[in-house]
Amino acid sequence: MISIDYQDRRPIYEQIVERYQTLIVRGILPPDTQMPSVRQTALELKINPNTISKAYGILEREGFIYSVKGRGSFVSGNQNVRDRKKQIWLEKLEGLLFEGRDLGVDSASVAACVDRVFGIKRKEEQS
Amino acid sequence: MISIDYQDRRPIYEQIVERYQTLIVRGILPPDTQMPSVRQTALELKINPNTISKAYGILEREGFIYSVKGRGSFVSGNQNVRDRKKQIWLEKLEGLLFEGRDLGVDSASVAACVDRVFGIKRKEEQS
DNA sequence: ATGTGTGTACTATGCCACATAGTACGCATA
DNA sequence: TATGCGTACTATGTGGCATAGTACACACAT
Numbered sequence: 001m002i003s004i005d006y007q008d009r010r011p012i013y014e015q016i017v018e019r020y021q022t023l024i025v026r027g028i029l030p031p032d033t034q035m036p037s038v039r040q041t042a043l044e045l046k047i048n049p050n051t052i053s054k055a056y057g058i059l060e061r062e063g064f065i066y067s068v069k070g071r072g073s074f075v076s077g078n079q080n081v082r083d084r085k086k087q088i089w090l091e092k093l094e095g096l097l098f099e100g101r102d103l104g105v106d107s108a109s110v111a112a113c114v115d116r117v118f119g120i121k122r123k124e125e126q127s
Numbered sequence: 128m129i130s131i132d133y134q135d136r137r138p139i140y141e142q143i144v145e146r147y148q149t150l151i152v153r154g155i156l157p158p159d160t161q162m163p164s165v166r167q168t169a170l171e172l173k174i175n176p177n178t179i180s181k182a183y184g185i186l187e188r189e190g191f192i193y194s195v196k197g198r199g200s201f202v203s204g205n206q207n208v209r210d211r212k213k214q215i216w217l218e219k220l221e222g223l224l225f226e227g228r229d230l231g232v233d234s235a236s237v238a239a240c241v242d243r244v245f246g247i248k249r250k251e252e253q254s
Numbered sequence: 255a256t257g258t259g260t261g262t263a264c265t266a267t268g269c270c271a272c273a274t275a276g277t278a279c280g281c282a283t284a
Numbered sequence: 285t286a287t288g289c290g291t292a293c294t295a296t297g298t299g300g301c302a303t304a305g306t307a308c309a310c311a312c313a314t
Contacts, residue, residue, distance in 0.1 A: 011301055025230055037260060048303045053262070070260050070310030082231070089227050090240060096223060097244040100216050103152055104209075107245040113217060114241060117224040118234040138272055164289060175274045180291070196290050197281030 001036065004045055012047060016055035024064050024075055025085045031077030035065055038073075128163065131172055139174060143182035151191050151202055152212050158204030162192055165200075 002019055004012055023029045038056065042049040056073055059065045063081045067073040100110065129146055131139055150156045165183065169176040183200055186192045190208045194200040227237065 013301085022226075022229065038262090039259080050304090051302060054301095056261085067261060068311085069262075070312080072260055072311095086227075086230055086232050086236075089223075089230055089232060090236060093223060093227065093237065094240050094244060096216075096220060097241060099149075100213075100220065101244055102149060103213055103216055105213050105216060107241075109213075109217060110220065110241060110245060113221055114224060114234075114237060117221060117228055118237060140272085165291090166289080177275090178273060181272095183290080194290060195282085197283080197288080199282095199289055 002041065002045065004047070013051050013055040013058070016052065017058050020055070020059055021062075021064060021085060025082050029075045031075050033075045035073040035075065129168065129172065131174070140178050140182040140185070143179065144185050147182070147186055148189075148191060148212065152209050156202045158202050160202045162200040162202065 001023075002016060004015060008015055010018075020029070020035075029035075035056070036044075038049050038052045041052045045052075056065065056067065060067055060073070063076055063078050065073050066076050097110070128150075129143060131142060135142055137145075147156070147162075156162075162183070163171075165176050165179045168179045172179075183192065183194065187194055187200070190205045191203055192200050193203050224237070
């Protein structure tokens with residue numbers, strides 16, 4: 001379900017947060033699904049329970065999951081989370097696009113890339 | 128010319144590398160322009176010369192600048208650098224777009240974002 | 255009541271990247 | 285010669301990250 005990339009420069013707890021965010025937003029983990037227990041995940045990934053706990057704490061603060069003492073952690077049904085996640089992604093995209101524009105990347109290359117991924121026909125080529 | 132953002136999680140030397148990469152690729156720093164000296168920049172930014180030196184070392188290894196002992200560091204005229212930088216950026220963009228698609232972002236939002244940044248018409252660009 | 259599994263909190267420790275401080279050397283140029 | 289340049293080296297301090305270990309409160313099945 002979850003894996004760690006030790007080549008990734010980001011800390012482990014952050015990778016876990018990001019991974020679960022995606023799984024939840026995409027609906028692979030439906031609302032009220034029980035999350036793997038802190039200790040269980042720690043055993044499987046061969047890392048310290050504290051690290052998982054830290055990730056879960058962040059996920060809870062962000063509204064992705066909710067925790068119940070003695071029972072476990074569960075996926076939140078909060079719909080706003082998904083929208084907020086999309087919003088953040090769009091801001092990230094905008095930042096990257098600005099960077100590319102400053103680099104001098106031509107818009108045609110960008111449009112081609114967008115078409116390739118989203119497989120759409122853009123309204124019309126700007127004339 | 129150069130500034131540091133201490134809010135940025137990236138290390139200082141990496142920010143400097145990125146900043147100069149942009150300035151060089153955009154042509155703001157033309158080939159054979161002399162780079163600010165290590166000690167001078169260190170004084171202005173109130174950081175250690177070693178940190179600047181580290182950044183310059185990376186920039187040289189990547190082909191953005193070349194250093195001459197006793198004289199200084201200068202902007203490289205290597206054209207391949209610019210193209211390679213664009214190439215890397217496009218790959219980064221593609222990765223982000225896939226992520227957004229998986230998140231369920233609708234293509235219209237993406238198209239709007241692209242248009243907003245790159246503009247509808249793009250006849251002339253800075254040269 | 256007991257045992258097991260859960261989240262949570264806390265302290266202590268080690269590691270490592272980063273940045274700094276200080277010094278020194280070789281080289282180019284005025 | 286004096287100055288400024290890049291470069292190299294050692295030593296030190298700091299902070300984030302991860303670990304180790306322990307402990308507590310709670311839910312649930314037995």
